[in-house]
Amino acid sequence: MVANKPTIKDVARQAGVSIATVSRVMAKKANTYTPQTAQRVWDAAAKLGYQKNSAAAELATRSSDKIAVIVSNPPTNFSTGILDGMQQTALAHDRHIIILYAGNHSPQLLHQAIKDATAGPRAGILLIGSEIDPQSLKMLQDSQLPVRLVSNYSYELPLQFISSDNNELAAQSVEYLIKKGHRRIGLFGIDHSHTGLQRRAGYQKAMYEHHLPIERDWIQYGDYSYEAGQTIMQHWADLKLSAVVAASDLVAMGIMRQAAQMGIKVPQDLSIVSIDGTFLCEVTDPQLTSVTQDFYQIGVNSVLDLLGNAPSELVPFKLVERGSVAERPK
């Protein structure tokens, strides 16, 4: 037979003070108690193994130190870096993070996650890679909580965000390829989400600025997955591309795999720059040149911005040269 969890009353009795006093010292309210009473309270709490019931505290204050982060699970897997950054930063600011998993891009699971996130007091909501439909938006707004989109965004949405600049991500990939002498450049694996469209726009912008035509089918859609890369690559022969920007590391890997099977050599026959720059880029042969996003920093800034009520923010990325791009005689 185990004892029930001790409450503030038990601590008060043990320390010989009122529950109000226990509450104050546990909350470290400055100048409201003597060092002596504090010590007695701490001793009593330690002895009983007391732990504050957060549900009760949240109810009383109608506030919370918990940030709800909703992660929509995309085929690509960069969330680890983001979550690491969030975690560290939250801890440093005495906040906690609870993660709600919204499965694979199903609106239903997203709604469920938002509902869970707003079912109790929260410090705010962070959404990683979630496609916001009208109902989600309404739920978010009804909650009256601070909200930030993380790692995706849309200027059409009345929501602030922290992300890399998708447009620039694609544009600079193309610029780099052009600088290396490529002219027939494709964009493989984007989808029709805001992220995909922003990257497409960046690709188009860079091509136009250099007066390069974009032929039909140079833009190939997919879902950022390995399989998408493979499938798209099967039509490469007709496209006569010398270079391609891959919508994600996974897409790039799929492209490489299919290329190998078709006897196409990377980078001699086909140059690739990959968007993301996760560890996967260092694991292929040759290694993948990439525009690498600073996922950790995105995570850090998302909680900073949320807590500090800062405006939307684009986090810098950088191009990392590895082995998947060949120079081409102009």
Place this chain on the structure above:
Amino acid sequence: MVANKPTIKDVARQAGVSIATVSRVMAKKANTYTPQTAQRVWDAAAKLGYQKNSAAAELATRSSDKIAVIVSNPPTNFSTGILDGMQQTALAHDRHIIILYAGNHSPQLLHQAIKDATAGPRAGILLIGSEIDPQSLKMLQDSQLPVRLVSNYSYELPLQFISSDNNELAAQSVEYLIKKGHRRIGLFGIDHSHTGLQRRAGYQKAMYEHHLPIERDWIQYGDYSYEAGQTIMQHWADLKLSAVVAASDLVAMGIMRQAAQMGIKVPQDLSIVSIDGTFLCEVTDPQLTSVTQDFYQIGVNSVLDLLGNAPSELVPFKLVERGSVAERPK
């Protein structure tokens, strides 16, 4: 100026009933209200956008529908499958999952995560891949909550678990290699955690049973990472192994990479079977033969076992033949 979030009182007033009645219909207590009152309550709730405050409900019932899952982030990344399984199953049983992130194997972050997990009412605690130190154990036990270890275990710990059988994972890898004619077989990349030791024991058991000697240095330690695979592989020449079981997919990839650089051909010169069987196995060239764990099922069973108070369980895995093992003339 926005209105405050509506409470049960607002709904009661709007529907013209008492808060007790609202509470009952929201909780769907059978046979405690007429369809008519129920309808009025639902209408009122919908109109006001009412949502139950879970903190208050948990306080009143001293219970919760939230399962806390603590994920310790290992270099290998199989948690997605597990979390998917947990998520689906929890939802099907009207439970919710909140994820607490315990960073990279630091005891401090684990303690923090356990503290957060037990700071409010919970349906139970699930820990994915966490190394349990004495203090963690005590905190877990003090919580008096149902607890399950997921994807790792120790018979020395008074905690129940759901996992693949680490011993068998390694043993069957070895068996398979022996059947293919290999005799000089190594084990690369395990660490000194329970998981590592269990896999080592399985490896040794299989070798002994076939009267095969294990030479010094055939067992190489690491941390399940890609880098570990690379580093270890640098000493391959001295070892004269014909086959190796890799402690994780990442280790296997590191091995392949280093092998390629050293001009060693997989599988002709070196056969590999990898433990885990994530998508990474299909992404290499040749693809990796693996003992693949059923992570999704592990996730499903972990919430089932937790809620049903079932005993510890070993979830079946299977050997998947791909391209990284060559037959060897005996």
Place this chain on the structure above:
DNA sequence: CTGAAAGCGCTTACAG
């Protein structure tokens, strides 16, 4: 079937 009331474990003015 429904309501009044007590209680869950905290926090925080208010008084002293």
Place this chain on the structure above:
DNA sequence: CTGAAAGCGCTTACAG
């Protein structure tokens, strides 16, 4: 500096 008391938003015997 400290305590008594009200209140946070729910749930649930208890009575009717």
